Amino acid sequence: MNNTFQLDGEEIPFTPGQTIMQAATAHGSYIPHLCWHPDFSVHGSCKLCTVKVNGRFGSSCTMEAQPGMEVENRTAELDDKRRTLLQMLFVEGNHFCPSCEKSGDCKLQATAYELKMMSPHFDMFYPDRPVDASHPDILLDFNRCIMCGLCVAASREADGKNIFAMGGRGLLGRRVHVSSESGKLADTDFAATDRAASICPVGVILSKRRGFVVPIGRRTYDLAPISAQVTEKAP
Amino acid sequence: MSDTDMIDAVLDRHHHDGTRLMQILRETQEQLGWLSPATLTHIAKAIAWPRAQVEGTADFYSFFHTRPLGRYRVLWSDNITDRMLGNTDLLEAMCKKLWLEPGRVSEDGLVSVDVTSCTGMCDQGPAVLVNCRAITRMTPARVGEMVGLIRSETPLAEWPAEWFAVDDNIRRKDILLAHDLVPGQALAAALERGAEKMLAEIKAARLRGRGGAGFATGLKWEACRSAAGHGAGAAHYVVCNADEGEPGTFKDRVLLTSYAGLVFEGMSIAGLVVGAKKGLLYLRGEYRYLLEPLESALAVRRDAKLLGKNILGTDFEFDIEIHLGAGAYICGEESALIESLEGKPGRPRIRPPFPVTHGYLDQPTTVNNVETLAASCLIAAHGSDWYAQHGTEKSTGSKILSVSGDCERPGIYEYPYGVAVRQVLEDCGASDCQAVQISGPSGMCAAEAEFDRKIAFEDIPTAGAFMVFDETRDMFEVARNFAHFFAHESCGFCTPCRVGTTLVRNLMDKIARNHGSPYDIDELFKLHRLMQGASHCGLGNTACNPIFDTLNKFRPAYEHRLMSLDYEPAFDLDAALSQARQMTGRDDAAAHLKNGAEA
Amino acid sequence: MNAPMSPPKKLRVATTSLAGCFGCHMSFLDIDERILKLLELIEFDRSPLTDIKHCGPCDLGIIEGGLCNAENVHVLREFRRNCKIILALGACAINGGLPAQRNHLDLRDVLEEVYQTEHLLGRGGIPNDPELPLPLNKVHPIHEVVKVDYFLPGCPPSADAIWKLLTDLLAGRTPTLGHGLLHYD
């Protein structure tokens, strides 16, 4: 059999060793995802990329493509599940988009638009999460963290610095640790030019003094939905 | 010795090796009481790890304290069986006597009291851990005495020895517990056969894993054996999974207490088959008290030439090291266990690759349950034909059950596979049984109509837990206890389980407060469907099993509690005005709200 | 055979602003001349746009704002009892919005800070007039207290989004918002 599989009935070519996500992305097909980034090793935590392969659920960012696979992606069943996962991410943190600098450029928000999430559905948790403004150039607002691990990967794999690590357990404990005894970013050698400074898909890691350089209405996902920007160069 | 000298001594003992971080943190904490920010910085430097990673490990595990929790840290085992034995009242009484709120440290920094997941003493509860030392059979009198000992700051070593007594309570023996092997007999037989024939015997005996998943042991060993090691540290490893975290399970504790030689011998046989020189036993932190006896048992075996180089005069070399966990159920999952063995948070890995090709230190590793390894000795000594005569066609051999709950004789029962649930109930003296939770919260809840079903891989598979509930028990409360367990133990890695287990817990609490409606039951089903398919590992996939089972089999237990057919808020509206009432001193009619439909 | 077309019965709509800023209502009015077309299809019951004090039986209830005090809860429940469909309009009704930023503080501290600190409203003490609604310990979005049928996020939702949603609802279509209409900010 040749190296193709079916994604919602469309034929997708792949090279052996590629994941379903990699192959679909290369082909320009959108599979919702938050924690996957083409430049970094897979994390597999958000589960937005859940697909059904030959009738079984799996994460398309970790599953290798196989010839002849029949992959369901944007079915009502899967998008329903994804919407619920998004709602979970919204209620476990504090997301007030009107006062978030990331609004319009945020992957969580754009994915929620794509999946027509109209409300958080669940009761809000309103957790107490820290904000760290200690660094001269960078603000950390963990109220919006979705635990995707991309900052950890970028700092380790691209910057060679290991400024961040995921720690803690469970809903209350899980968090991103900053590598200093004070826990403050200012006490690390983090720089605004680090790859990790621009990797966060949501509004946690933000450059200071850059607020509203691009006006609302002209930002990344104002221009086109996230599903129409699959092949755009990721930040 | 200063604190830093002390930490350095620990670090030296572990060769400043970051993969040994769990042991470094535990030993440090055993001496200093907690892991301060400065301690973590010091350790991170010494092992040359990013500090955030050290902190990430330290705050993942329940038994590592990154803030001071008192010189006496009392943790009440909070399994449903402890609940049924009255732990809630005892904990409350203890807190009252100590003027403490659960989870808080006393102002003088002396003591804290809290709950923890099942400590594996279900047949002799209510149980507590004091500074990670197991104490069984708590009573009101013991609570009083304990409070006195804490107040007078009496060292644990001077507390009454009988408090620390842990009984085996073996009630029924079958081929494993009644074995007549002498130390070395099984291993000698295996060596005589050689690795390949030994593997063939295991396969022919159709041995399957006792840890829950029931994977064919022969296939696992074969896959590990044929996988090549990688790089400079190329090696094969045997890991014995003694995490035994599934609430209601305590048979591995008994095996490690009274059959440790058999377990070590099984590990050695596995080592012979897969080509490993090193075995690691991952012992749950709750069983800390077993560490010294197990170390001595290892020493005895080394002296007897059953471990080390030239075992029994052959050129087979194998030794075993014990690693302690630190209070995290997820570390029973084999890839999370391996992460923990490497000094990291117990986060299940992405699979494939599986441990048999990329396990401990990325090398081929077989992870097996304590009981599986012990059973392999019987096959080595008596052969596969003999072994396969016991049990059923698809489930050969025997299974050890940990029986607890509403019965006259809780304890350890070993049966050939194929025993009916009803038979076990009869043997343990369970009358008026309403339901049995088999294989723990992640297993299944069997109701009366299913009591003729059999314990076997082809019918009701189990890791061993067998919790009995009589007619007086409220199966909703049982399920709610399990929902709390999963919310506490979710590792937090993936969205569906991290958030879902807490949503499920909150919904169960809402129903318990009589604020539920049919809407909430639909929500529970919806979360079950999502978590079962989308979660990263078995914990999230099975976390809703007890809810699903009890909703199907004991639905009225939920329905009794529903407040109305209409949607209801999860919180008490009137209580939501309490702070304003307090601040304004008002108590007029308009200063109150009612839940339920308004007149 | 179809029944002869009688002039369609107008749908009755009630609106209210709970813990909101009336921004969503303003955005509603921004539908401009389209409101005339809308008024051919609907009539208003209780609303800031009318003088009706209590909500009667309605087809649609539109709620702006979350729940900040006891009065908000009473009004919300009155709407839920009387309206066949409840629409949560705007960020505050949906996730608490700006007022919910106080949820990280203890209400007692807030009251103390505001009413008992000299340079603020100090002198009078915390008002305890039974006419005044008591604040809730925490701010809640409305779906935490009653069942909500439709949601339209935005701070505020745009006039176009409101128009699209209402025309869908009035026509009996399940509302859908395409790219650019669904916004959380």
Ligand SMILES: Cc1cc2nc3c(=O)[nH]c(=O)nc-3n(C[C@H](O)[C@H](O)[C@H](O)COP(=O)(O)O)c2cc1C
């Ligand atoms: C959440 C979770 C917890 C587990 N806990 C244990 C455990 O405590 N002990 C155990 O032997 N296996 C446990 N397992 C199963 C292991 O992953 C693994 O399958 C087992 O140790 C393999 O040994 P076996 O083949 O001998 O059964 C657990 C699995 C999951 C998903």
Ligand code: SF4
């Ligand atoms: S991170 Fe994204 S979803 Fe969260 S508040 Fe900011 S824009 Fe909204």
Ligand code: SF4
């Ligand atoms: S800070 Fe941003 S990049 Fe890092 S884990 Fe959180 S959401 Fe992901």
Ligand code: SF4
């Ligand atoms: S299912 Fe639960 S325990 Fe397993 S990886 Fe996900 S969060 Fe962790």
Ligand code: FES
């Ligand atoms: S993109 Fe696959 S799990 Fe996040």
